[in-house]
Amino acid sequence: MRVLEDMLALSRWTHELPPDHLDRVRADIVVREFASGAYVCRKGDLASAWIGVIDGLIKLHSLSRSGKSVTFAGIPAGGWFGEGSVLKGEPLKYDVIALRASRIALMPESTFRWLLDTSIAFNQFLLKQLNERLGQFIGMVEHDRLLEPDARVARALAALFNRHLYPVTEAHIQISQEELGYLAGASRQRVNRALQVLGSAGLVKVDYGLITVLDLNGLQSYGT
DNA sequence: TCATTAAATTGTT
């Protein structure tokens, strides 16, 4: 299992931080464990912290009153999120749910704002992150309307391996086909077929509850 | 360590 120190080492914004500043960051961050299926935060909660995934997998998800649900994004280990709500001082606009046992870092709003005021590297990181995420959402709208299901699944899977947002070194992710379906906007059955297609194309390897990416570029450009 | 069982996930219709 990964620990906070690994995550800080992987996050680009820590690299140019003076040692004493990094010490404060380390001291301020709270680490919590969540079981699979547990809520990390609920829609409507005041965003009092910037959230990082040290280990595991969480999803940003919204459930309407009538029972319809949408999954906006999956965040694997290495990802930080929630800066939008913290910056605006607004309640969260989505539920945050652990898809499997996860270790979460919570950086208090005061620390977050202090970094914003003192570190150029942190600002550059946030700019990059916001831009990458915008690109992902534009891609989602486009793929949703233009691509066939196999390609949608391929893109949704590739999005979990964005090296700017999630600087992880592993080529595999522990996710069920059902959850990947929520991310791709496809049924579990359709995801199952798509993964078989992608598997025989040599782009991924599918195991029980585990998907290994063999060719990330091929996945990203699949169907175009 | 092995066998049994329940739960989760997958493959198919």
Place this chain on the structure above:
DNA sequence: AACAATTTAATGA
């Protein structure tokens, strides 16, 4: 949506 098959995790001998 339903069903069967497979894999994993947990339990106790």
